[in-house]
Amino acid sequence: MKKLLFIFCFIICTNAFAQILSSTIEKKTIALGEVNSFVVTINNLRDEKVSAAPQNELLPFHFEEIKDSIAQNPDIYYRRIEFAVYEEGKFTIPELEFKVGSKVLKTIPYEVDVINTAQKGDTINDIMKNKEVKLEVTDYWELYKFYILAAIALIALIIAIIMFLKWGRKAKNSPVVATNQTLKELDSLKKKKYIEAGNYRSFYVELIDISRSFITKQYRLPADVLLTDDLIDLMKKNNTISLENEKVVEDVFLRGDLVKFAKTFPDKDTMEKDLADIKDFVKRSSKDLEFENLRKDV
Template sequence: MEKKTIALGEVNHIVVTINNIHDEKVSAAPENELLPFHFEEIKDSIAQTQDVYYRRIEFTVFDEGKFTIPELEFKVGGKVLKTIPYEIDVINTAQKTDPINDIMNNKEVKLEVTDYWQLYKFYILAAIALICLVIAVILFVKYGRRKKSSPVVTTNQTLKELDSLKKKKYVESGNYRSFYVELIDISRKFIATQYRLPADVLLTDDLVDLMKKNNTISQENERVVENVFVRGDLVKFAKTFPDQQTMEKDLADITAFVKRSSKDLEFENLRKDA
């Protein structure tokens, strides 16, 4: 071994010589594969005569620390020979105060618009995408939800539900209990959505009292809701048995109330603006 202490990247070499081989074949690891990991083999030269086997390996190490070259095996005929192990110290000889010399002088390059685009295009595109996302979220929050729960949509949906109730023929068959249960459910859901009142959880008396205090629903519509809801409660507990004419009138009154609801909302908006 030439050196047992080398600098990072410094070239070192190890020489293996076997004498008196008497023309026997020498077997060992292939070229450039004799040394272990961490040892970067640069050149591996093998020469053999009738009596001498000679192998010279030039290597370097690019990691700092202590590294070991273990015993290297060479088979001569039927006999195995081993080298002694070596420990090598690899040190970093660079100092913080060492001057750093450029390979060539710095050169000023004038950048064009296209050059700036290539340098910053990903940042620009990311910023544009973020701005678009923020705008999309704002528009969705401001208009998307409002459109789905707009008064017109709610009115039309409720009118379809009332029409479906009519087609079930509860009135004609005298099934007044099922008729009023569904009519009240449809009405409560409509009031909760259209007027933002908790009609789906309040009892009839509490709901009527809240409508009168809130002043969002017109008096005409309040009377319709109160009359139909009170009658529905009486039917539910078998305290009254409405006839076909009464049932048809209640359905018509609720339908008219749903259609008139937009006027209530228009008035409420004017009152808020004032």
């Protein structure tokens, strides 16, 4: 009998000094978006520290926490969470752990039924009538300024592209540019000292290549793909190149073919004269183009 009395007293003392966790939920059935509350209380803390999930992170995903307030004194821990659910269905608040010192306490799980209380055909009334607000020019600017600036930038880009396509490419392929570029190439050829070294074959190969490229750009003739005889015949039929320039091209190109096949061996004076004649031809080409443009206008 004494033994039973001792055990009974021990249980009473243990419960009297043990931490007690309790939890309640205000409503187990709520409407969509309705605010509900969940409360956790722990008694008999005896200055023990309580550890749990951070504020606004205690409840699962579907429970939108609106307010999470915590109060604690040396003996009691109190936590109240206000929440809402914005989906229909049944949702569960599982067991939630609260660590008191080294001891882990758990709440009981709760099931919350979320229903849509709106009925088909219900009239939805505004809380207040809509107001008409008169907008000023500055208000419209604030609303649409990014669209306006984007449209201006797009128009400017389109204009820049059109200008580049219309004038930019023409500038690079203009007669003056082609002339200056070719004269530089001819000067570079002279600096290679082919004439002084008597390397007539390399001299004429490069001289003819430069000349063909120039005729192709300047006169829009396929000089880069035609044989010499065909090119001379085309120049005479085309009438774009003056007779003086035709003569220079014909003499130099025919001599270049003879040199290429080792049928002639020009001397230094001849090579220097051919280089000078091609330079003069390049410089005079602008006059050919001016005459051609006048003829087209007439």
